[in-house]
Amino acid sequence: METTTSTASHTPGSLLIAWQLRDKHALVVGGGQVASSRVQHVLAAGAKVTVISPADGLNEETKSLIDDNHIVFHDRKFLSTDLDDADMVLTAIDDVELSRHIGASCRARRIPVNVADDPSYCDFYFGSQIRQGPLQIMVSTNGKSPKLANIIRRRIEESIPKGAGEAIEKVGLLREKLKERAPGVGGDVSKRRMKWMVDLCTSWELDDLAGLDDGQIEKLLDEGWERNVVPSRDSVY
Numbered sequence: 028m029e030t031t032t033s034t035a036s037h038t039p040g041s042l043l044i045a046w047q048l049r050d051k052h053a054l055v056v057g058g059g060q061v062a063s064s065r066v067q068h069v070l071a072a073g074a075k076v077t078v079i080s081p082a083d084g085l086n087e088e089t090k091s092l093i094d095d096n097h098i099v100f101h102d103r104k105f106l107s108t109d110l111d112d113a114d115m116v117l118t119a120i121d122d123v124e125l126s127r128h129i130g131a132s133c134r135a136r137r138i139p140v141n142v143a144d145d146p147s148y149c150d151f152y153f154g155s156q157i158r159q160g161p162l163q164i165m166v167s168t169n170g171k172s173p174k175l176a177n178i179i180r181r182r183i184e185e186s187i188p189k190g191a192g193e194a195i196e197k198v199g200l201l202r203e204k205l206k207e208r209a210p211g212v213g214g215d216v217s218k219r220r221m222k223w224m225v226d227l228c229t230s231w232e233l234d235d236l237a238g239l240d241d242g243q244i245e246k247l248l249d250e251g252w253e254r255n256v257v258p259s260r261d262s263v264y
């Protein structure tokens with residue numbers, strides 16, 4: 028009898044988004060190794076971070092994160108009132124019952140929550156992450172295999188072009204200046220801006236974009252944008 032195999036998954040995936048957490052309140056419950064990784068992730072997103080854990084349960088990394096950053100730290104066990112001003116909750120405690128209780132309370136209050144290692148209580152999962160300046164890459168296996176996410180992430184990391192982060196930074200700067208020269212949303216101005224940016228990004232090498240300084244950015248705009256052409260790298264450098 029013939030059998031068919033399929034690699035297609037019938038369960039849906041997850042929504043991959045870059046969540047803007049700047050100045051929002053992120054509550055981390057726990058102070059061990061997993062908590063320290065969560066704290067680093069939410070700090071990198073510019074969140075206002077609160078950590079709840081008895082001080083004698085903090086590992087060295089979490090301790091230094093608390094010492095070196097603007098983190099509100101409460102040296103005690105979790106209280107339900109801790110959820111009051113939280114925009115996001117991350118639990119990383121070695122108490123499954125309490126973790127689930129916190130997960131369920133967050134759901135009831137519609138606060139997005141991640142309960143480490145307990146997928147059915149998570150509104151979102153963490154993934155294996157790469158950050159190089161403004162470049163952010165996350166590998167998710169949608170809960171199927173965190174270790175493989177880690178391995179695949181390392182391979183991707185090795186293959187990222189060297190100047191990628193710097194190139195993105197410079198193009199970001201250029202786009203800001205371009206929007207100052209040609210402000211407005213939608214319509215012809217947007218169309219022209221987008222076409223010019225696409226042409227520039229596709230015709231220049233990443234390294235050349237990465238090497239742009241402020242003066243060259245101005246030159247690119249004066250001689251390129253204003254004349255509606257994409258100048259060669261050599262004419263700008």
Ligand SMILES: C[C@@]1(CC(=O)O)C2=NC(=C\c3[nH]c(c(CCC(=O)O)c3CC(=O)O)Cc3[nH]c(c(CC(=O)O)c3CCC(=O)O)/C=C3\N/C(=C\2)[C@@H](CCC(=O)O)[C@]3(C)CC(=O)O)/[C@H]1CCC(=O)O
Nearest residue numbers: 143144146152153154155167168169170172173174176177
């Ligand atoms: C990616 C990473 C991000 C991070 O946490 O920052 C992450 N787990 C990492 C490592 C890791 N976790 C585990 C191992 C042991 C080996 C293995 O099982 O593979 C290793 C590897 C190691 O330790 O080396 C055990 C584990 N994890 C979960 C369960 C429960 C279950 O599967 O039911 C169990 C079984 C517990 C048990 O058996 O008792 C659940 C989750 N772990 C997730 C994320 C979410 C899904 C991610 C995805 O979609 O792929 C999800 C669903 C929820 C969440 O926690 O957000 C980080 C790697 C970061 C990096 O190195 O780059």
Ligand SMILES: NC(=O)c1ccc[n+]([C@@H]2O[C@H](COP(=O)([O-])OP(=O)(O)OC[C@H]3O[C@@H](n4cnc5c(N)ncnc54)[C@H](O)[C@@H]3O)[C@@H](O)[C@H]2O)c1
Nearest residue numbers: 057058059060061062079080084104105119120121143144
């Ligand atoms: N997703 C992952 O990558 C991953 C990896 C390893 C472990 N885990 C899970 O994450 C959880 C935490 O792992 P860990 O290695 O950081 O644990 P850990 O034992 O090092 O730390 C537990 C922390 O919880 C704190 N804590 C305990 N009870 C508390 C309470 N009532 N209120 C506030 N804080 C409290 C302790 O002070 C301690 O800081 C475990 O449940 C583990 O299964 C997840």
